[in-house]
Amino acid sequence: MDELIAGFLAKADKGALEALIIGMWGDPYESGADEVMAALIAHAAELPNLRALFIGDMTYEECEISWIVQGSYKPLLDAFPLLEELRIRGGNELVIEPFAHQHLRRFTIEAGGLDQKIAEALAQSSMPQLEHLELWLGTDDYGFSGDVDLYRKVLAQLTVPTLKYLGLRDAEIADDLAVWLAEEPLVAQLDTLDLSLGTIGDLGAVAILNHTQLGGLTRLDLSHHYISEENQAKLKALPFEVVLDDPQEADEDDGESYRYVAVGE
Incomplete structure (x- = not known):
């Protein structure tokens, strides 16, 4: 990989x-x-203007997201202190240690299951210029662990005046997240709240309808949802854009109801 990156840089x-x-x-x-990442770090001095990095750009056909083996990102963040956007796809063996980065504006992790250790590290990190925070939580079938209390700590730590987009996407705990966020004062500063790709249903929808803290939003994305038509109609009447694309129906089996996130395996 070092030879490939070196060859690319020789031409770029x-x-x-x-x-x-x-x-x-x-x-x-x-x-x-x-x-x-080691190859990029080795060439960091040659890339003084690198501002955006996406590691793991693979389709489902190339490698399923739950199979992508990642790595440890603190050395990379230390090597590129002027980086403004980092996007990571894949949560398998992903390591995020607590870090401080003065210039990151957009931070995204896409995973079929995000281990609570990642969220715990983020809850001890600092990104004072952060504008866009996007985390795909996934399902415990593919490694998700954590709860609302943990993500409350993440938001409390990473909310800065510049934060305008919060995405807690692809979450099997989407209902619980919605119940919390509808009453979370820190949400009042956001332009966009994105709970898409998850399993939100009527419990989360009713919490949103009874919200006290969402009035400042311009956009709420609930795409890939399990919300009844009645509550969809009520949501569409809210005084901000509510995206309700890709409605789903729960699977029923032997008296049990099952919902699925959009991206797991």
């Missing part, structure tokens, strides 16, 4: 390079992204 205008997307590395379901 390194001083002008502002964004870099890393796709498949070898067999990403067997070997992690640490080698990729």
